[in-house]
């Protein structure tokens with residue numbers, strides 16, 4: 001095992017998906033992240049992990065067959081098709097979504113087989129809003145849930161922790177873990193914005209950390225101390241991260257006040273926990289983040305901290 005390397009997964013097909021022209025969830029997002037990883041020197045620590053698209057079987061471990069079929073039936077041959085007000089598909093969208101899930105699966109294989117302790121999937125479309133029966137919120141299928149379901153099956157794991165610091169609550173991931181007690185879920189989010197989730201944590205394997213508008217990094221990190229304790233107590237064998245960087249102060253879609261440093265410190269704490277409970281095994285996948293510069297710098301800070309182990 002090379003402790004100072006990380007697995008890096010990205011694919012050109014993920015740049016071809018588009019919701020509609022001018023949509024904030026744009027192909028440039030992952031291009032800017034890769035460029036920032038290059039410019040900061042992080043890519044010299046990257047092991048480029050090859051991967052293939054997730055299969056129907058992988059998707060159907062999580063999603064309802066009818067929903068998956070409806071997405072396939074509605075894929076446009078040209079132009080765009082709207083799934084809901086915010087979410088669209090072009091001819092490349094399903095290939096991109098399957099590749100994004102495939103990245104998650106290959107990253108899990110790599111980390112479980114000790115190729116590296118940590119992995120970062122620079123992919124899109126994002127996934128954490130996609131519910132079992134409903135794609136929504138820029139998300140078609142839920143990569144992190146598909147990854148968890150795969151890891152449970154393939155590696156006979158008993159406990160996986162999903163942590164989600166995207167500024168929007170991962171309602172799709174919540175939908176999945178409600179029927180999967182082997183997976184725990186901690187999610188911080190800005191309250192009273194999309195997807196307007198009830199902030200109450202009403203099941204044992206979930207902790208919600210709602211944050212007030214304009215909360216800064218200090219409030220965020222304070223809230224997460226309870227979240228990290230929850231993860232520690234669950235004793236996961238693998239930690240999966242929904243890494244959305246839209247809680248950044250420059251993000252146009254939300255109103256929290258985090259900086260790159262906050263994502264760095266958050267990740268540093270998670271790495272410490274992972275080292276104690278699961279031999280450092282962390283697979284992180286991109287969710288939101290819509291200011292291109294803030295996104296690229298925040299993702300770089302996140303990867304930098306993933307490497308400090």
Ligand SMILES: [Zn+2]
Nearest residue numbers: 166168246288
């Ligand atoms: Zn988000």
